[in-house]
Amino acid sequence: MNNGRVAAITLLCVFAQSGHASVDVSAPSLTRANDRSVLLSQQSTHLTLGDAVYLGLRNHRGIRSAYLQRVAQKFDLRVARDAFNPKLLIKAKHEGTQGSEDRGRHTTLAPTVSLLSEYGTRLSTGWTRQLGDAERAGRVRSDGLNLSIIQPLLRGAGRDVTTAPLRLAQVSEQANRLNLKASVSRAISDIIASYRELLRSQEQLTIAQEALRRTRSLLEVNKALISAGRMAEFEIVQTEADIAAQELGVEDAQNQLHINRLALLRLLALDLSTPVHASEILEASRVTIDPQQALRLAQIQQPQYLSTLLGRQQAELNLLVARDQARWNLSLVTGANQLNGRADSGIGARRTWDSYAGVQLEIPIGDLSTRQAEVHARVNVETQEIQLADARQELERDVNNVVRDLGTRWRQYEIAQRATELSRRKLEIEREKLNAGRSSNFQIISFEGDLRAAQNARLSALIAYLNAQTQLDLTLGMTLESWEIALNDY
Helix, strand or coil, X not given: CCCCCCEEECCCXXXXXXXXXXXXXXXXXXXXXXXXXXXXXXXXXXXXXHHHHHHHHHHCHHHHHHHHHHHHHXXXXXXXXXXXXXXXXXXXXXXEEECCCCEEEEEEEEEEEEEECCCCCEEEEEEEEEEEEECCCEEEEEEEEXXXXXXECCCXXXXXXXXXXXXXXXXXXXXXXXHHHHHHHHHHHHHHHHHHHHHHHXXXXXXXXXXXXXXXXHHHHHHHHXXXXXXXXXXXXXXXXXXXXXXXXXXXXXXXXXXXXXXXXHHCCXXXXXXXXXXXXXXXXXXXXXXXXXXXXXXXXXXXHHHHHHHHHHHHHHHHHHHHHCCCEEEEEEEEEEEEEEECCCCCCEEEEEEEEEEEEECCCCXXXXXXXXXXXXXXXXXHHHHHHHHHHHHHHHHHHHHHHHHHHHHHHHHHHHHHHHHHHHHHHHHHHHHCCCCCHHHHHHHHHHHHHHHHHHHHHHHHHHHHHHHHHHHHCCHHHHCCEECCCC
């Protein structure tokens, strides 16, 4: 819906700076190519809106921070997925002992492998090797293998409960991606708005300079009329006073131009001394949006609303886990152990083994903390339902407001265009009447002020309409799609 979109530029952003640690992060990119490359080394003074968006995707500090956060967030999901992979733990110990009868040294090595299944079954197997060297007992070696299986029957039993942390991590990852989309969309919208403010200040400066030029031209006409005896000499004071006012307006417009230029450079994270000039052509065409279609689109695209839906899923999963933690801990346990031991001389070697099977039960009595998490989780589920209903209504309100505002801004722009043309024509007619001696300086100066006001009103109406289009994209969650920006968040 934005005009003048930029085409096929693929940007892979590497955040590396001298003297700082570097992290490779995929950055968002434009999927359509720009007409010309933007090189900071050349410090191009002319900047289109597409160039500003391109530079924003590469340099905007908020976007860079969001992508750095994604590094940690993706690792959190990787850790959750790793919960069902085998784990190896190696323990080693070497110690010296001294007693009343003997002294020596002992070394122990014990690697253990554990595995958690999606149904809560915990399998653990380990091997232990011990070496002892004492002055009187001599050298002793032993090694053993142990295997244990624990199957929960109440707390922690079942695929739904065991995989709940993984599903929570997956939902959180979806929410994080939506937050990234929202962050990039807001940053792009801020850059667009700032760029248009720079355009506004440039146009206002042009309006002020043209008004000053016309008033100086009027001064020359006044001098000619005074020389011809067709105007009193004191009437020229009105024109000179208006020139002073116009010069003041030019100074104010130049100051506002510098302020808006610095604001845009800061958003683009560029050197504040970079001489940029917004070269986009300000033009607009009417866009008609059906409110119901817009609402349906927002319900499947808007990141904030979709995050609220995911919040409800997270609350339900937390309630599932909390209810499970309030259960008794009843488990079926089974296992086996084998031990081989012998002295260094080979005398007294022995091999033993044993196995076991049974159940174990833990019943907390009088501990309200086991119910605390469940109460909080249940309240959170009900709160999420309220927030979801409010989010639906808020989304409907926002969509209706932005669609209505878009139509209103267009009608205001049409009216402002008509008022500008009429003001310009009115001033031209009055100048012709002045040359014929049928008007006065006061009337010309008054109509000149009307024209300036109409031009500024038209400019404000045009930018307000363009900003309403940008806000429509943001409200519908279509900013990235409208600009064909790929997040590259794999």
